[in-house]
Amino acid sequence: xxxxxxxxxxxxxxxxxxxxxxxxxxxxxxxxxxxxxxxxxxxxxxxxxxxxxxxxxxxxxxxxxxxxxxxxxxxxxxxxx
Numbered sequence: 001x002x003x004x005x006x007x008x009x010x011x012x013x014x015x016x017x018x019x020x021x022x023x024x025x026x027x028x029x030x031x032x033x034x035x036x037x038x039x040x041x042x043x044x045x046x047x048x049x050x051x052x053x054x055x056x057x058x059x060x061x062x063x064x065x066x067x068x069x070x071x072x073x074x075x076x077x078x079x080x081x
Contacts, residue, residue, distance in 0.1 A: 008037065008044035017054065024061070033059050 011029075015022040028034045029043060034053065037044045045053075 007047040009047070009050055011043055011045070014045050014050055014053070017050065018058075027061055028058055031061075 009017075011022040011025045015025055018025075025034065026043075029036050034045060035049050037046065
């Protein structure tokens with residue numbers, strides 16, 4: 001590889017570096033918290049993105065993955081009756 005080429009990592013390599021599951025990384029990719037390059041069905045993470053993740057970490061998934069569901073007002077009316 002030449003000096004000008006940027007190295008790309010797959011999710012398994014990144015998971016090893018971060019000591020977490022590749023499934024967790026897939027969830028971050030789906031939420032958009034990791035910038036990736038897709039080549040067909042392959043997902044690659046650039047070296048600069050990997051360095052940012054190693055330096056800054058990733059956001060918590062617990063708060064961002066739970067969807068907010070508004071209660072159906074019709075249910076409240078039928079319970080009151």
